[in-house]
Amino acid sequence: MTGAHAADSLAPLGAEPGSRAPDGGGESPGDQPPVGDAPVVLRFAPLPEHVRTARLVAVALARRVGVEDGLLDEVRLAVGEACSRAVGLHRSAAPHVPVVVHLKDGRERFGVEVVDAVSGGPVPKPEDENAADRLVGDGGFGDEGGADGADMGLAVLRGLVDDLEVELTSGGGVIRMGWPVAASRWGG
Amino acid sequence: MDLNLSTRHEGDRTVIEVGGEIDVYTAPKLREQLVDLVNQGRYHLVVDMEAVDFLDSTGLGVLVGGLKRVRAHDGSLRLVCTQERILKIFRITGLTKVFPIHTTVEDAIAATD
Numbered sequence: 001m002t003g004a005h006a007a008d009s010l011a012p013l014g015a016e017p018g019s020r021a022p023d024g025g026g027e028s029p030g031d032q033p034p035v036g037d038a039p040v041v042l043r044f045a046p047l048p049e050h051v052r053t054a055r056l057v058a059v060a061l062a063r064r065v066g067v068e069d070g071l072l073d074e075v076r077l078a079v080g081e082a083c084s085r086a087v088g089l090h091r092s093a094a095p096h097v098p099v100v101v102h103l104k105d106g107r108e109r110f111g112v113e114v115v116d117a118v119s120g121g122p123v124p125k126p127e128d129e130n131a132a133d134r135l136v137g138d139g140g141f142g143d144e145g146g147a148d149g150a151d152m153g154l155a156v157l158r159g160l161v162d163d164l165e166v167e168l169t170s171g172g173g174v175i176r177m178g179w180p181v182a183a184s185r186w187g188g
Numbered sequence: 189m190d191l192n193l194s195t196r197h198e199g200d201r202t203v204i205e206v207g208g209e210i211d212v213y214t215a216p217k218l219r220e221q222l223v224d225l226v227n228q229g230r231y232h233l234v235v236d237m238e239a240v241d242f243l244d245s246t247g248l249g250v251l252v253g254g255l256k257r258v259r260a261h262d263g264s265l266r267l268v269c270t271q272e273r274i275l276k277i278f279r280i281t282g283l284t285k286v287f288p289i290h291t292t293v294e295d296a297i298a299a300t301d
Binding site: 152 | 242277
């Protein structure tokens with residue numbers, strides 16, 4: 001992981017540059033969650049080689065907090081897609097701005113947020129029956145990357161993850177995903 | 189895990205065995221291989237994905253790009269894959285309608301358009 005400034009390492013996690021303010025931001029130290037419930041935050045330069053690291057960390061944490069083994073492949077692919085999309089967007093428009101990933105190990109849900117500072121625009125609809133045909137048509141999806149690749153990443157996410165929220169604005173975007181945590185993990 | 193590639197020719201067919209992870213970092217290596225083969229006049233490609241551990245939309249994009257290139261020469265690009273977790277990605281994106289997907293390399297080699 002690269003791209004962090006020394007001063008940033010001393011800042012509260014919720015104050016990570018490029019990230020959105022956390023819910024209830026600005027609370028006093030006494031309101032902070034217990035250390036064990038604090039999110040893991042990855043902050044990395046938008047380089048393709050870091051996406052695999054983000055996948056590995058996400059799956060390791062998902063496994064540790066009790067996400068079912070059968071869902072770990074989904075976590076791996078979804079986090080990879082979201083990070084690949086963010087990296088692609090940053091490389092084209094904001095190569096010096098880091099991608100930020102929040103990993104939240106709640107009692108009922110393992111949540112992941114991938115924050116980018118670039119996106120905006122239309123979100124493809126997975127139910128489009130002619131989408132695949134258009135993909136291989138002239139000027140469609142291919143191996144040159146760009147917006148089509150980012151949109152395909154979103155299409156994969158929408159088809160893959162049930163608990164998915166995509167927030168796109170003119171100034172950036174957040175992809176929020178979640179997977180259930182087995183109750184036995186917490187003794188329930 | 190990195191991406192491993194090996195190729196062999198079976199008549200006018202070329203089999204590309206792919207192993208490891210195809211993602212945003214490794215996909216350019218596969219794209220380069222497919223482009224090289226087309227530039228060498230190999231227009232009927234069989235991509236054996238049985239040893240692929242991970243595939244994302246970047247990898248799909250490379251395969252679609254390869255398909256476009258061989259189609260420009262009236263060629264073909266067939267996939268060999270029986271892994272459910274990989275097939276799921278093709279189904280999600282509707283690309284099962286675009287790529288012929290076979291269960292064995294022998295079937296893919298024997299298939300005709």
